[in-house]
Amino acid sequence: MKTKLFTLTKNNLDLVNIKRTSNIIIPKSFIYNDTEFILHTIGFEVFSGWKELKSIILPNTIKIIEPKAFMDCINLKTINIPQGLEKIEEKVFWNCERLKNLTFPENTRYLGDYLFFNCKRLETVNLPKRCKYLGGGTFTYCENLKTINLPEDLKHLRSYTFDNCKKISEIIIPNSVSGIEENAITKCLSLNEITLPDEPEYIESFAINNCPNIKNIIWKDFLYKHPSRLNIDLKKAGYTCDIWQ
Known part of the structure; x- marks a missing residue:
């Protein structure tokens, strides 16, 4: 029997016998016309707007989840992230x-x-250590996010990665990060401590912005308690911005 990789889309849900219900289990494969199809990709917007969906189990054969696959599934409470997943898009x-x-x-x-x-009830996310790309706006309006461990291989902290994360108190940016973009961390009202990477290639202006309760920023193992001192030392090191506002 032949085997082929299969992308689940809005137009082929019937082949996998998936109906609009509250609880869905997606099989790892199915047979059609003497061919075994292996579930490889969850397609673009395939479950977008399914308000009845509460839980879904994905097979570990899934490697890619395409953009907006579960967008506006406002009642989705539980979903497993497949062990084989390599890429999850915007x-x-x-x-x-x-x-x-x-x-x-x-x-x-x-x-x-x-x-x-706008995942307002999201509290914890365990990110993979080897992840290299974490998109801009990843945690925007995650108002209940309390803790996060950024990936050890992360290359950039992009704009609005942490935006209106009202309960997070500490962020440690790993030394792998080579760039911190404008408003990477903004309007995080409970944030009181940040650790910066030792030698990023660039830091954009207002990278840390509108976080009024920050008490400590650690850079190169030195504890800064006031933005002006940190900004002076950053400029001495060749950075041209005021990072902490």
């Missing part, structure tokens, strides 16, 4: 406001822009 969980906890496997290398936009 806005996949946009406005999935009932999600609380997620864990990504270690082989996931790419997490797209605005992945968790």
